[in-house]
Amino acid sequence: MDSVRYDGERRGHRVPIALKILIAGGFGAGKTTLVSALSEVRPLQTEEILTGAGIDTDDVSGVETKSTTTVAMDFGRITINDDLQLYLFGTPGQDRFWFLWDELAFGALGAVVLADTRRLADCFPSIDYFEQRGIPFVVGVNCFDGSRRFGLEAVRRALDLDPEVPMVLCDARDRQSGKTVLISLVEHVARKRGEPVPAA
Amino acid sequence: MRAELPGHQHEWLDGDAGPVVRPYTLTGGRVRPSADGFDLVAYVLAMPDPDLAAYPELHPEHRLLVELAGRGTPVVELAADLNLAVGVVRVLLGDLLTRGLVAVRQPPRATYLPDNDILKAVVDGLRAL
Numbered sequence: 001m002d003s004v005r006y007d008g009e010r011r012g013h014r015v016p017i018a019l020k021i022l023i024a025g026g027f028g029a030g031k032t033t034l035v036s037a038l039s040e041v042r043p044l045q046t047e048e049i050l051t052g053a054g055i056d057t058d059d060v061s062g063v064e065t066k067s068t069t070t071v072a073m074d075f076g077r078i079t080i081n082d083d084l085q086l087y088l089f090g091t092p093g094q095d096r097f098w099f100l101w102d103e104l105a106f107g108a109l110g111a112v113v114l115a116d117t118r119r120l121a122d123c124f125p126s127i128d129y130f131e132q133r134g135i136p137f138v139v140g141v142n143c144f145d146g147s148r149r150f151g152l153e154a155v156r157r158a159l160d161l162d163p164e165v166p167m168v169l170c171d172a173r174d175r176q177s178g179k180t181v182l183i184s185l186v187e188h189v190a191r192k193r194g195e196p197v198p199a200a
Numbered sequence: 201m202r203a204e205l206p207g208h209q210h211e212w213l214d215g216d217a218g219p220v221v222r223p224y225t226l227t228g229g230r231v232r233p234s235a236d237g238f239d240l241v242a243y244v245l246a247m248p249d250p251d252l253a254a255y256p257e258l259h260p261e262h263r264l265l266v267e268l269a270g271r272g273t274p275v276v277e278l279a280a281d282l283n284l285a286v287g288v289v290r291v292l293l294g295d296l297l298t299r300g301l302v303a304v305r306q307p308p309r310a311t312y313l314p315d316n317d318i319l320k321a322v323v324d325g326l327r328a329l
Contacts, residue, residue, distance in 0.1 A: 183326050
């Protein structure tokens with residue numbers, strides 16, 4: 001589809017490259033909180049529409065008569081420089097909205113799976129999803145107030161994580177802590193490409 | 201009490217799913233854009249000095265999109281700015297694209313991009329925040 005592409009530079013406009021990072025995890029694991037902590041703007045919300053069967057029919061009129069509903073998606077933005085922006089997307093929490101994940105995950109740089117040690121099993125589906133699709137991810141163990149602290153190795157065993165998948169303790173409310181998680185993700189992506197990012 | 205839903209009881213329609221809407225009124229019932237390629241983070245860029253008067257069939261939302269895309273804006277931000285569902289915005293953008301009023305720049309596919317320089321820039325940028 002070259003016709004829809006646009007060579008912005010040639011016209012004197014510089015359009016940044018936007019990279020997608022998914023923030024996944026179980027319901028209540030802190031996804032929206034982490035997006036809020038990291039985003040340079042108040043997290044924005046958009047909706048995607050769910051339609052009943054019939055959307056895939058070949059009806060040339062394309063008229064949709066089934067009832068529709070929407071599911072909200074949180075997203076935030078981090079401007080790295082004039083040419084580079086990160087978009088953080090909180091994935092919809094309920095399993096039945098998973099088909100939206102395919103769109104979110106398409107072309108994504110990678111994902112952060114937030115784990116809540118009080119409900120560790122809630123993040124299994126997210127981990128399965130990214131493992132099956134070969135999307136690089138890190139696990140952020142969100143340390144809620146009063147939640148029992150487990151050792152990272154105990155959590156890793158419980159999640160049956162591949163040894164190469166980084167795990168980071170974090171506080172989803174804290175921007176610095178969230179940054180550490182994102183940095184560990186990007187470094188992991190670079191390692192998977194066989195080109196480690198040199199330490200600063 | 202929820203109002204009785206039209207047609208079959210739909211498993212998706214509950215409190216979590218949000219209100220039932222008829223969002224495609226704006227698109228004349230169309231659910232698919234006339235062109236593919238509107239990734240959530242694809243940048244939409246309006247052509248300079250578009251002659252919108254030549255297209256009386258366009259809705260105010262179309263015109264607002266052209267205005268918002270003047271400096272280049274990702275699809276998902278356009279949807280948030282207009283408070284419209286992404287699916288609806290894609291249809292409207294397709295209308296603008298076929299009229300040559302906007303252009304789209306796709307984001308890089310993770311399979312072959314970003315290269316290591318970009319990853320390094322991201323890490324450096326995050327550290328500097």
